[in-house]
Amino acid sequence: MALREVYKPKDITEVLQLLDKYKDKGKIIAGGTDLIIDLKERAIDPEVLIDIATLEELKGIAFKGSYIEIGAATTFAEMMDHVITKEKTPALVKAARSIGSPQIRNTATIGGNICNASPAADMLPVLLALDASIILKDLEGEKTILLEQVLKGKGKIDIERNQLLSYVKFKAPVDGEGLSFEKLGFRKALAIAKIALGVFVEVENNKCKEIRIGSGAIHNRAIRESKIEDYFRGKILSDAVIEEGSELFQEEVRERLINRSSGEFKREAIKGIFTTAMKTALSTIKS
Amino acid sequence: MKEIKLKVNHKDYHVAIEEDMRLLDLLRNRLNLTGTKEGCGEGECGACTVIMDGITVNSCMVMAFQAENREIFTIEGLEKGGRLDPIQQAFLDEGAVQCGFCTPGMVLSAKALLDKNPKPTREEIREGISGNLCRCTGYNKIVDAIEKASEYRKEE
Numbered sequence: 001m002a003l004r005e006v007y008k009p010k011d012i013t014e015v016l017q018l019l020d021k022y023k024d025k026g027k028i029i030a031g032g033t034d035l036i037i038d039l040k041e042r043a044i045d046p047e048v049l050i051d052i053a054t055l056e057e058l059k060g061i062a063f064k065g066s067y068i069e070i071g072a073a074t075t076f077a078e079m080m081d082h083v084i085t086k087e088k089t090p091a092l093v094k095a096a097r098s099i100g101s102p103q104i105r106n107t108a109t110i111g112g113n114i115c116n117a118s119p120a121a122d123m124l125p126v127l128l129a130l131d132a133s134i135i136l137k138d139l140e141g142e143k144t145i146l147l148e149q150v151l152k153g154k155g156k157i158d159i160e161r162n163q164l165l166s167y168v169k170f171k172a173p174v175d176g177e178g179l180s181f182e183k184l185g186f187r188k189a190l191a192i193a194k195i196a197l198g199v200f201v202e203v204e205n206n207k208c209k210e211i212r213i214g215s216g217a218i219h220n221r222a223i224r225e226s227k228i229e230d231y232f233r234g235k236i237l238s239d240a241v242i243e244e245g246s247e248l249f250q251e252e253v254r255e256r257l258i259n260r261s262s263g264e265f266k267r268e269a270i271k272g273i274f275t276t277a278m279k280t281a282l283s284t285i286k287s
Numbered sequence: 288m289k290e291i292k293l294k295v296n297h298k299d300y301h302v303a304i305e306e307d308m309r310l311l312d313l314l315r316n317r318l319n320l321t322g323t324k325e326g327c328g329e330g331e332c333g334a335c336t337v338i339m340d341g342i343t344v345n346s347c348m349v350m351a352f353q354a355e356n357r358e359i360f361t362i363e364g365l366e367k368g369g370r371l372d373p374i375q376q377a378f379l380d381e382g383a384v385q386c387g388f389c390t391p392g393m394v395l396s397a398k399a400l401l402d403k404n405p406k407p408t409r410e411e412i413r414e415g416i417s418g419n420l421c422r423c424t425g426y427n428k429i430v431d432a433i434e435k436a437s438e439y440r441k442e443e
């Protein structure tokens with residue numbers, strides 16, 4: 001098969017109609033930075049491409065009450081430049097800045113990063129730490145689901161072929177809450193030497209009231225590290241406690257990657273990067 | 288086949304494209320703008336960099352049909368009335384061109400950077416061209432050239 005039809009729809013409704021019409025034969029293209037490589041390597045074989053890169057309805061960053069909403073077709077460069085993300089979620093800006101090159105960041109989108117569902121996608125750890133939800137649209141209507149619930153494995157995400165990811169939303173961090181992103185390694189070394197972490201902490205009366213840790217590239221998908229989170233909740237986040245938590249994390253990674261060639265490196269590396277991520281998250285808390 | 292219209296180097300085009308063509312193929316094979324180079328074809332090297340609606344993109348990572356109604360600048364669009372753009376002049380003056388394969392992409396990344404930030408630091412220049420690989424120069428001369436271009440542009 002080969003590409004037969006390509007469309008640049010004028011609005012979301014037209015996108016949804018095209019998705020519905022072509023079902024499994026159709027594919028959305030945003031920045032194209034994952035998809036065009038997949039086409040080239042014949043990893044996918046769509047008959048129809050539907051371009052959403054310039055749809056204004058899918059672009060932009062805005063407050064909605066206590067939430068921040070980011071349109072699926074918003075590029076990393078746009079995230080790096082926007083006053084809301086710069087002021088409220090510098091960790092998300094840091095993750096965006098760490099991606100690819102200027103040219104890649106000018107076109108690659110947050111929606112594409114999510115939908116491609118790479119275990120090493122750099123947006124995912126921070127978005128998991130923010131407990132982000134995604135909003136999916138189809139001709140029937142829209143639904144909101146936690147990001148954590150749709151990530152199923154390497155390249156596997158629970159989004160139907162007739163659904164469009166329209167935007168991402170999460171609560172803007174407030175006083176008493178901190179957020180960080182740390183990453184190690186390079187894309188070229190993807191399989192062996194990459195780890196990314198997003199950490200969200202909420203501190204009340206000196207104790208850890210809530211913590212969410214999103215990890216990338218240490219499982220078959222980006223996940224929440226609930227065992228490590230459980231260890232911290234209710235504790236005073238002293239250096240000793242962070243040290244013990246990081247050792248627990250190390251043990252967790254050891255068990256998880258026991259038969260992987262990358263296991264040893266990642267087990268060694270996780271302790272340092274997690275400690276940095278925790279301390280950075282704490283340092284960003286405003287009181 | 289599909290007809291699209293787009294603007295390239297200030298000129299309006301109506302052109303027939305294949306569905307599976309990339310912007311890079313459209314520029315090189317249909318419009319004969321061969322200054323834009325293909326290196327890796329995978330978004331890694333920046334040899335195919337062009338400016339689309341004011342920002343740099345890898346033209347190997349854009350489908351031709353996505354460029355409909357958009358405005359593209361390639362290296363051929365830089366000279367004015369037979370005179371080199373100050374950035375091109377600075378690359379020559381500083382000896383920042385060896386084999387020249389990376390140069391078109393490098394110059395366009397430099398242009399996008401200087402348009403946004405007329406007086407970048409060396410650090411900012413390095414970041415601005417971080418998506419453009421050069422096998423020959425070791426980059427120092429390129430950074431020198433972009434610094435010089437920043438001065439040339441001020442004088443203009």
Ligand SMILES: Cc1cc2nc3c(=O)[nH]c(=O)nc-3n(C[C@H](O)[C@H](O)[C@H](O)COP(=O)(O)OP(=O)(O)OC[C@H]3O[C@@H](n4cnc5c(N)ncnc54)[C@H](O)[C@@H]3O)c2cc1C
Nearest residue numbers: 030031032033034035099100109112113115121122165330
């Ligand atoms: C040179 C290079 C370097 C890179 N470096 C990094 C890096 O450091 N970190 C990193 O995380 N990634 C990196 N990537 C991968 C890629 O750039 C990102 O994953 C990017 O966010 C993908 O977004 P896109 O808009 O280009 O997606 P596309 O390629 O357009 O789409 C990706 C997938 O998502 C689907 N899709 C896109 N948008 C939607 C939507 N709104 N609704 C439903 N489905 C949708 C598409 O159908 C496709 O299956 C790199 C890629 C390249 C080529």
Ligand code: FES
Nearest residue numbers: 326327328333347
């Ligand atoms: S040819 Fe496009 S980035 Fe290398």
Ligand code: FES
Nearest residue numbers: 386389421422423
């Ligand atoms: S001058 Fe040869 S690749 Fe840069």
